[in-house]
Structure formats: C-alpha cells, structure tokens
Amino acid sequence: MTVNLTTANEFIARHIGPRQADEQHMLASLGFDSLEALSASVIPESIKGTSVLGLEDGLSEAEALARIKAIASQNQLFKTYIGQGYYNCHTPAPILRNLLENPAWYTAYTPYQPEISQGRLEALLNFQTLISDLTGLPIANASLLDEATAAAEAMTFCKRLSKNKGSNAFFASIHSHPQTLDVLRTRAEPLGINVVVGDERELSDFSPFFGALLQYPASNGDVFDYRELTERFHAANALVAVAADLLALTLLTPPGEFGADVAIGSAQRFGVPLGFGGPHAAYFSTKDAFKRDMPGRLVGVSVDRFGKPALRLAMQTREQHIRREKATSNICTAQVLLANIASMYAVYHGPKGLTQIAQRIHQLTAILAKGLSALGVKVEQTQFFDTLTLNTGAATAALHDKARAQRINLRVVDAERVGLSVDETTTQADIQALWAIFADGKALPAFDAQADSCLPATLLRQSPILSHPVFNRYHSETELMRYLRKLADKDLALDRTMIPLGSCTMKLNAASEMIPVTWAEFGALHPFAPTEQSAGYQQLTADLEAMLCAATGYDAISLQPNAGSQGEYAGLLAIRAYHQSRGEARRDICLIPSSAHGTNPATANMAGMRVVVTACDARGNVDIEDLRAKAIEHREHLAALMITYPSTHGVFEEGIREICGIIHDNGGQVYIDGANMNAMVGLCAPGKFGGDVSHLNLHKTFCIPHGGGGPGVGPIGVKSHLTPFLPGHAAMERKHGAVCAAPFGSASILPITWMYISMMGGAGLKRASQLAILNANYISRRLEEHYPVLYTGSNGLVAHECILDLRPLKDSSGISVDDVAKRLIDFGFHAPTMSFPVAGTLMIEPTESESKEELDRFCDAMIAIREEIRAVENGTLDKDDNPLKNAPHTAAELVGEWSHPYSREQAVYPVASLIESKYWPPVGRVDNVFGDRNLVCACPSIELYA
Known part of the structure; x- marks a missing residue:
C-alpha cells in the first residue's frame, strides 16, 4: 500500500461549507456544470483575467501555526515603562477564556437586531455606565476606535456645538500624547481647522478658540488642576474636552466635576493587552444636552411589547446611512469586543x-x-x-x-x-x-x-464610583463565568446560526486563525517599542502587505486604518494629497452613486470634499450617462469617484471599466470600496481594472471577527502614484498623516488574516470567492418564486449577495420587512440586512462558509414565512394578530395566557427541526420610539427589573 506522506491541507475544505456533492447539486440547480463556468458567467468580460493572485499553495493548520510562531518569536518582550497612553495590564483569566476566546462573543454582529443581542447590549451598557461614572459626565457612547481618533471626534464635536461660531482655531495642550496631536492635525487640515498646540498654563487670550483639548494626567506625568482654566475657556464661548486616564479617575476628581464638556480616552488598561497598538476601546462621554451630537453608537434602555425592560441601540437616526454627508462622523463601528472586555474587567474587580x-x-x-x-x-x-x-x-x-x-x-x-x-x-x-x-x-x-x-x-476624588449592583456582585470566578454565560445565551452569534447579512460578510473565523492573537509575543509589545524589538511584527506586516497586494492588484498597502471608515478616510486623503502635489488643490468634488453606503458621503465630507450624487438605473447599476454628464460638468474640480464593486445592489456592473475611464479622462481618481471583495479575490482585481485606491475590510473578506460590532481593520491599497500619500506616523519613515494612534492600527489581530491567507493559498482564496457566489445564487434561485429578487446581472445571476423585494407584500398583506426580520428570530436566524440599500428589502449574503444544509434551513424558513404572509393575504391569519406581527415570541409568553388566534406551536415551532434545537429570545419586540423618547443610557436601577 502506498501512502501519501505529504502533510494534508484540509483547511480549505474546513473553511468552505458545501461538500463536493452539494456543490454539484447547487450548480445543477443554476444550470452549470462547474464553478469555472459559473464564474465565467458572473464576472463581466471586461474585467476577466485581471486577478494577479500569485500566492503559493495553502499551508496546513499545523504548518501555518508553526510558521507564525517562528515569526512571533522574533519579537522581543522587554519590560516596558513607555506609557504614553499604553500600559501593560493583566487580562483576568476568566475574561480571557470566557469572552475574548469565546466565539459566542467574538463572532457576534453589531446589535442592530436588539431582540437577539440583549447579552452584548447589556455588556455595552455596563461599559457606558463605567465611563459615565468615572468621568462624571452623564452620557457615554459604546466606544470609539482609539484615544487619538476620539480626540479628533471631540474636536469636530466642539466645532459643531461651540458658541464661538467665527473661530476655526482649536487649542491642544502640549501635554497631550504626541500621537493624539498628530491625528488631530490630520483630521483638522481638510476641514480648515487650525490646531494651536501650546502650554495651557501660559495661555492669556482664550477668545480665538472654539474648543480645547487638555490631558489629565498630562502625558509627561503632571496632574494639573484645570478648574480655573475650564472656566476661562467657557467664558470665551469655547468648549473643553479632557483626555483622561480612566484608572486615574478612580482617585482623581473627574472631568465632569470640574466643568469639562467632553471626556475622551482609552479603556486599554482595563484588561486589554498592548497588542502593538490595538485594538483598544476608546471612550467618549459628554453632557446630556449634547447627546444627539455625540459620535458613535449609544446603547439605551427601552421596553419590549410586553412593557418589560429591553436594550437597543439608541437614536439610530444618527447613523451614517441615514444622514450621509450630514453625519456627525463616518464612524460606523465601535470596538465592542474590547469595550466588553473593559466592562467585564470593571465588573470583576468592582x-x-x-x-x-x-x-x-x-x-x-x-x-x-x-x-x-x-x-x-x-x-x-x-x-x-x-x-x-x-x-x-x-x-x-x-x-x-x-x-x-x-x-x-x-x-x-x-x-x-x-x-x-x-x-x-x-x-x-x-x-x-x-x-x-x-x-x-x-x-x-x-x-x-x-x-x-x-x-x-x-x-482627590470625593464622589463614589460604580455603585450599581452589576459592579458589586460578580467578583468570584464562578459568578463571573456564569454571568458571561448568561449574557452569551441571550444572543445569536455565528456559533449558533448562519448570519445572512448582506454587505457584512459574516464568515467563519477559524479557531486556528484566532489562536495567535492571545500569544504574548503579539499581545505584550508596546507600539512605540524600539524598532529592533518588533522584527516579528515587521515580517508579519510585510508578508500581509504583499498578500493583500496580490489579492487586489494594488502596488502598496497601508495597514494603519483601524476600521473600514478609517480606510475610506485614508484613501480620500491620499487622493486629496495627490491632487495638491500636482498643483490641483481645486479638485474637491467627489461623485458618489445614490446606492452607496452612507459612510462614503460622510467620509468625503470629512476629507474636505463636496459630494455630488449620481443616479442609478432601474437595474441598480450606476447610470453611466448621468455619471459622464456630471464628470464633464465638474471636470475642473473633479477629485474622485467613490464606488462599491460589486455594487451595493449585489451585481457585477458590466460597465466598471468604462466608469473608471470616464473619471480618469476628467482628471479624477477612482476609489473602489472594498466591502464586497469576498466576490472578487482570485477572480478579478480592482487595482487592475481601474481602481486607484480601495479599502479592504479585514473583518469581512479576510476573516477578522466582528466581535459584536468591532474590532475591524480597514487597510488601503493604492496604485504606485498614490503610494507617497499613504498614512504616515511619527514612528514610521513618513512622519506625517497619521489617521490613528498606532503606526499599524489594530496590529494584534493582523495574525488572523495572515493565517487565513496562508492556509487558503491562492487556489483556496479563489475557491472561496466562487463558493460565495454559488451560495448566493443558490439562495436567490430557491427564493425567487416566493420573493422577487430585485437586481441581477444581464445573465440573471447575482454576485455574492442578493436583494429580496418585500415591498409588494407590504401592499398586499400589511406585513413589513421588520415583521419578517423579527419572525426569522422564531426560526433561530439573525435577519438579513434590512432596508439597505433599498427601503423595504432584505439583502442576503450567505458566504462560502455555510453548508448547503444551513442554506436550505434558511430558505425553508423564508418559504414558511411566505406561506404565513399568504395566509394573511387570504384571511386565514388575522391581519393584525398573526405570528409575524407578534414576533419574536418569548418563552414567558408561551407559558402565559394565550389569546392569539394561532397556536402556540405555530408561534415557536413553525418547523419541526426547532423542537430539537430552539433559541428563545429573551425579550419581545423592542419599542425603539419609546426608548428614544425616554433616553436612559446607563445601567438603570435594579428596581426597574423587579
């Protein structure tokens, strides 16, 4: 007997859900005999052959772990006293094991569906309470990206709200952390804000400033009394932001008690490793009067349909996809996983x-x-x-x-x-x-x-801290372990079910990819340690930059941006700087299709550009003639086009090369949003078919977990002419242009993507893209006779996601897209993306990681829901009191008095498979309006839950 002694790479098959027989069945249902034939039909002729994915064959999991261990061992772990906003700390072992390393926490998505997110929402409410208590300010958000970007958000926040409307000057203390000052300068320049750095103790004239940033304690160690200084800024109609050390605030008078309008800072030292700079949760707190202008996410208390307390994201009208270029920020993610670690650190220690x-x-x-x-x-x-x-x-x-x-x-x-x-x-x-x-x-x-x-x-602090019971109970490991389990059991994450969110790519975060994250060689390195101590990180980042260049067709990569929003911003800054270098600073018009994600116009506004919206045609594609007309109209001022590819509508637009050519012919640059790279890797490359810059969501296509809404990494790839304008940093060769605090952003989670690409190899990455396309088209084909598929390509196929149009059903039955989303909870599913990019629709992205069994389970649920809608249409089910309008159904409702005209069984066991494995939502449908009218954003009194 001959045995193959070569180490088998089983990872590709482990990552990809469908088995070979399933793949053939799905292909046959679409009329194809191979993945290559399907790909050839989906990818437009004009961009075929643009992939330059010349990566080696994938490594086995054991080989990849051994290779990255050798890389990690090149990092030298010295005892570090550098400080500067980054500190060594202990991550309590029960938090490490039961939260950071637990897929129930790290594979969860942003809590847009509150009924299935009560656990992570409670952890975030604890975080907000922690921040509000320690800073002495009543409203805190659910975290931002890092301290420096939080300071930049505070600067623009002060600009919007200051009564000193004629001022464009912002005072920043020389005692601030240097990296904070660098990010402030980057953010200020496109907006015409003048950052004046000085010693606040020598300041005599306060009138020129709309706001100020003070560091407490100072970066050099001094603890200054800022009470009188704050009063003098206020007398000049300037607002005061204070960057404060959270741990110091357990002993020192909090900023809110000496008059600060805003407090910002980092929660890193609350149990989160250094990680060569990130990811770490920043915080932002402010006065109640300013709550509607606060950037980022806010968790609030509301009630469900039974009047019981329930949590949800508050004031979601501030989200970028609604306010677009009028958004207060382009931040659309929080550092949720890290904020939850920090909140549990406070819960555990009390x-x-x-x-x-x-x-x-x-x-x-x-x-x-x-x-x-x-x-x-x-x-x-x-x-x-x-x-x-x-x-x-x-x-x-x-x-x-x-x-x-x-x-x-x-x-x-x-x-x-x-x-x-x-x-x-x-x-x-x-x-x-x-x-x-x-x-x-x-x-x-x-x-x-x-x-x-x-x-x-x-x-010295006189006011009490953390008096709420949650911070005074779970101090034994047994209690904390059970508390974390109780919260996780309330939620749906990828460890329980497919999360079919369009545009969000909720795919497998493999255990082997996650293992290196908690190694000390990656976690215990200070971002400003001497260069010779970070040789392992230097190799890791160089490898990863080369891998991502190969995947995208770009010439250079910056790994600094620590979210997709920051990648967008860095990309537009590179375009802006390129035009300025050519003496064309007048170019400030950014064309954005009407279908674009809301962060695009918000980012363009932050980069100092004027947004001009271009139309889409009836099939959801960019209206090329409207684009051409507007490019010509604005050709003297045209800076850029921001376009998502495949389109936000889930289609490979056939005119993409022509679109890029129109922009280039009129002097502009093309920014291709990389949110949908999961359909392109190995099949086509944006850097080869017309893109000048793209950001990549490593937390989507490249397997970094979403962590309940963050961390994320949003590096940018650029063509060679934009390379000189990539983000710089004081710790790098190019000193200026930092977009976040650390030179490599969220460096400690980059090993996840390194592991994914190394194990998949070129062939595996291409196969992943093909299976993502196959799975999406299989769902589209199974559901099209029940729900219209809104957009397809000319061949009737979609890319890696499809949009179901529920608007006709609202007209015929009164059932809304919200009703369908909530009913899916009764089937044990997270809903697809609701009402984006088109109101009244569901956008479904199954990813390559889901098996045919799971795809069929989802399709069966959607078909069963369609039958219930049909029963409403024909009068078999009451139009107001039916399983969809009342969804989701809780266990408490089931055992109480039952007054509905449909049965308990139909409510909670609509398909037989649920009898064996049932997820019970902890609350009924949440009332968002009540929560916004009665805003509570910190832990409420325990009596409320009695």
Whole structure:
C-alpha cells in the first residue's frame, strides 16, 4: 500500500461549507456544470483575467501555526515603562477564556437586531455606565476606535456645538500624547481647522478658540488642576474636552466635576493587552444636552411589547446611512469586543478592586520617585499618578542603552529626559531594577512600602464610583463565568446560526486563525517599542502587505486604518494629497452613486470634499450617462469617484471599466470600496481594472471577527502614484498623516488574516470567492418564486449577495420587512440586512462558509414565512394578530395566557427541526420610539427589573 506522506491541507475544505456533492447539486440547480463556468458567467468580460493572485499553495493548520510562531518569536518582550497612553495590564483569566476566546462573543454582529443581542447590549451598557461614572459626565457612547481618533471626534464635536461660531482655531495642550496631536492635525487640515498646540498654563487670550483639548494626567506625568482654566475657556464661548486616564479617575476628581464638556480616552488598561497598538476601546462621554451630537453608537434602555425592560441601540437616526454627508462622523463601528472586555474587567474587580489597583500603582510610582530623588536623579513632577519625567541630561542616551541591556524600555522624551510609567504589572523587584539603572554605582535605596501620596489633595476624588449592583456582585470566578454565560445565551452569534447579512460578510473565523492573537509575543509589545524589538511584527506586516497586494492588484498597502471608515478616510486623503502635489488643490468634488453606503458621503465630507450624487438605473447599476454628464460638468474640480464593486445592489456592473475611464479622462481618481471583495479575490482585481485606491475590510473578506460590532481593520491599497500619500506616523519613515494612534492600527489581530491567507493559498482564496457566489445564487434561485429578487446581472445571476423585494407584500398583506426580520428570530436566524440599500428589502449574503444544509434551513424558513404572509393575504391569519406581527415570541409568553388566534406551536415551532434545537429570545419586540423618547443610557436601577 502506498501512502501519501505529504502533510494534508484540509483547511480549505474546513473553511468552505458545501461538500463536493452539494456543490454539484447547487450548480445543477443554476444550470452549470462547474464553478469555472459559473464564474465565467458572473464576472463581466471586461474585467476577466485581471486577478494577479500569485500566492503559493495553502499551508496546513499545523504548518501555518508553526510558521507564525517562528515569526512571533522574533519579537522581543522587554519590560516596558513607555506609557504614553499604553500600559501593560493583566487580562483576568476568566475574561480571557470566557469572552475574548469565546466565539459566542467574538463572532457576534453589531446589535442592530436588539431582540437577539440583549447579552452584548447589556455588556455595552455596563461599559457606558463605567465611563459615565468615572468621568462624571452623564452620557457615554459604546466606544470609539482609539484615544487619538476620539480626540479628533471631540474636536469636530466642539466645532459643531461651540458658541464661538467665527473661530476655526482649536487649542491642544502640549501635554497631550504626541500621537493624539498628530491625528488631530490630520483630521483638522481638510476641514480648515487650525490646531494651536501650546502650554495651557501660559495661555492669556482664550477668545480665538472654539474648543480645547487638555490631558489629565498630562502625558509627561503632571496632574494639573484645570478648574480655573475650564472656566476661562467657557467664558470665551469655547468648549473643553479632557483626555483622561480612566484608572486615574478612580482617585482623581473627574472631568465632569470640574466643568469639562467632553471626556475622551482609552479603556486599554482595563484588561486589554498592548497588542502593538490595538485594538483598544476608546471612550467618549459628554453632557446630556449634547447627546444627539455625540459620535458613535449609544446603547439605551427601552421596553419590549410586553412593557418589560429591553436594550437597543439608541437614536439610530444618527447613523451614517441615514444622514450621509450630514453625519456627525463616518464612524460606523465601535470596538465592542474590547469595550466588553473593559466592562467585564470593571465588573470583576468592582469599585474597591479598581481603586486598589490604582492606589497600588500610585504608591509604587511614589516609592520609585522617592528612591530616584535619593539617588540624585531630578524628577520633574511633584504631583503625579503613575508617570514621571526625569531630567537626565548628558547621561540620557547611556541610560537608554543600559536599560535595554537589562531588557527594559524607558520612554524617549528628548535628548536630555526620559520617562517612566508604572502599571498594574509592576512589582517591587521592578522598582529596584529601575533604581539600579539610575544608581550609577551608588547604593540602592531601601524599599519603603510607605511613601506619601503625590496626588494633589485638592483634586482627590470625593464622589463614589460604580455603585450599581452589576459592579458589586460578580467578583468570584464562578459568578463571573456564569454571568458571561448568561449574557452569551441571550444572543445569536455565528456559533449558533448562519448570519445572512448582506454587505457584512459574516464568515467563519477559524479557531486556528484566532489562536495567535492571545500569544504574548503579539499581545505584550508596546507600539512605540524600539524598532529592533518588533522584527516579528515587521515580517508579519510585510508578508500581509504583499498578500493583500496580490489579492487586489494594488502596488502598496497601508495597514494603519483601524476600521473600514478609517480606510475610506485614508484613501480620500491620499487622493486629496495627490491632487495638491500636482498643483490641483481645486479638485474637491467627489461623485458618489445614490446606492452607496452612507459612510462614503460622510467620509468625503470629512476629507474636505463636496459630494455630488449620481443616479442609478432601474437595474441598480450606476447610470453611466448621468455619471459622464456630471464628470464633464465638474471636470475642473473633479477629485474622485467613490464606488462599491460589486455594487451595493449585489451585481457585477458590466460597465466598471468604462466608469473608471470616464473619471480618469476628467482628471479624477477612482476609489473602489472594498466591502464586497469576498466576490472578487482570485477572480478579478480592482487595482487592475481601474481602481486607484480601495479599502479592504479585514473583518469581512479576510476573516477578522466582528466581535459584536468591532474590532475591524480597514487597510488601503493604492496604485504606485498614490503610494507617497499613504498614512504616515511619527514612528514610521513618513512622519506625517497619521489617521490613528498606532503606526499599524489594530496590529494584534493582523495574525488572523495572515493565517487565513496562508492556509487558503491562492487556489483556496479563489475557491472561496466562487463558493460565495454559488451560495448566493443558490439562495436567490430557491427564493425567487416566493420573493422577487430585485437586481441581477444581464445573465440573471447575482454576485455574492442578493436583494429580496418585500415591498409588494407590504401592499398586499400589511406585513413589513421588520415583521419578517423579527419572525426569522422564531426560526433561530439573525435577519438579513434590512432596508439597505433599498427601503423595504432584505439583502442576503450567505458566504462560502455555510453548508448547503444551513442554506436550505434558511430558505425553508423564508418559504414558511411566505406561506404565513399568504395566509394573511387570504384571511386565514388575522391581519393584525398573526405570528409575524407578534414576533419574536418569548418563552414567558408561551407559558402565559394565550389569546392569539394561532397556536402556540405555530408561534415557536413553525418547523419541526426547532423542537430539537430552539433559541428563545429573551425579550419581545423592542419599542425603539419609546426608548428614544425616554433616553436612559446607563445601567438603570435594579428596581426597574423587579
């Protein structure tokens, strides 16, 4: 017997759902005999052959893990005291195992369907309560991308709301973190805002400013009393934003209590690893009067149809897809998974535990400072929390060398000063090791555990924190484990069911891809560690840039943008800078089709461009003649076209090359939104058929999990002429143009995409795209006789998603798209994307990861729902009291008094397969209007739940 001894790569088959026989059955139902024939029919002739995917064969899971382990081992893990907004911390093991590593949490989607998201919504409400309590401001959002982008959002927030309407100047303290100042400058320039950086203690004239940013404690360690300064800014009609350290706020007077209008910052040190810069949850809190202008997502308390408390996203009219270029921000995601880790860190430790951690850190810092002074080292701060700046003069360079020889990183301040930040992981031995570096032959001080506090007495916190029961109960591991399980059981995530969301690509996040994320070699590296310590990350990012160039046909990639919205923004900034470099700064018109995702016009507005909307034809394609007319009309000012491909309507538009040519002929650049790359990888490449820049959603096509609404990564690919205008960073060769705080954004989750591409290889990635197209067309074909498919290509086929038109059913039965979405919950499904891009429709994207059995289960549910709608149409079911109008049905309703004209069985077991495996929604249909009229965005009193 001959045995093949080559290691088998089973990963491709593990990632892709349909088996070979299923694939042939589905192909036959569409009239094709092979995937190649189907692909040839779907991909337009004009872009065939543009794929340049020359990647090697995929690795087995074991081989890929071994190779990435070797890469990770090149990173050197020093003891780090760099600080600057990033701190080592301990991720409690029950949170690591039961949340971060738990697919029930990391595969969940944004909680747009609140009835199946009550668990993650509760965790986010806990986060908002944590932030509101610690900052002393009544309204907090469900997180932003990082501290620097939160500061940029605060700047534009102040611009909108300040009474100093004639001002375009924003004051930023020199004591802010340097990376924050860099992102502020990037964000300000296209908007015509002048960022004035200075020492607030020397400021005498406050009248020029519409707003100000202060750092508390200061980046160099000082704790300043900002009460009088805040009053003076307010007297000049300027708003005040304070970037505050959350842990310090357990001991210090919160910003809201000294008059700040906004507080922003990072929740990273609440249990989230350094991760070479991210992902980390930023926070944003403000006064109640400003709540409707706050960027990002907001979780609020409402009631369900039984009057019971229920959570949901509040004030969703602020979302970009509704307000478009009038949106307050282009942020359409939060760092939900990281915010949930931070919230559970606070739940686990409670107010007493958090305060003790902060007190211990401060005590160690005071002991460190006392010992350094005894050694003759000049400590610049007299009042501080956890950070010191030391005046080390001519010895500075030698001290850094000596520290690195001991595998210790100090903060590089300048040629004559070093910085030190103590954190949760610092020990007595660490303090003594630091003294030894500075001792210069002198005897080390005795370690005296009692040092006087160096916090200003006038700023000590008097108000209580975290008094809600949720922060005072779950302090044993048993209790926390059960709490996390209880919350996860309330939700539907990818570990339970297909999530058929169009445009969101909810595909398998394989366990082997996730494993490296929690390795210390990736998680424990500071983003500003010396370059020679990050050789592993350098190889990882270089590999990934090459892989993504191969997948897209672009010449260069920036991995910095830490969300799709940030990728859009970085792409338009590159186009803007390119035009300016050619003396064509006048080019500021951005053409955007009417079908585009709402972040597109919001982003164009942020990049200082004027939006001109172009029409779509009856088949959902860009109206080429309308586009041509508007490109010619604006040719002297045309900057860019933003277009999604395949289209937002789920179709490969045949005129894409012509469209790109029209824009280029009129002096513009083409931005191709990469949201739908899952239909293109290995089949066609945007960088080869006319795109100048695209962002990629690594949390869609390239398998980074959605995590309940974040993290995300949105790198951009560009053609060579745009390469000089990619995002820069103070820690990179190009120093300017940072769009987020860390040079590689959410670096610690990049191993997920590296693993996916490495295991799939070129052939596997192409097959994934083909199966995504096959699965979507199979669903389209099975459902088309029950629901009209709104858009198809000229061959009657769709790309990787299809849109079902439910508008005729609303007219004939009164059943709305919302009713169908809620009824799907009774069948155990997350609804498809509702009413986007067309109101009254469902957009379905099955992905390649779903098996034929799961596709059929979904189709059977949709067909059964159509039969119920038919029963409403013919009067068999009451038009107002029927299973669709009342969906979803809860277990509590089932065992109570039953007054409906249909049976309990039809309500909760509409198909027999549910008897064996039933998901029970924890609440009935949520009343959004009630919640917006009675806005509560922090943990309500326990009596409300009684």
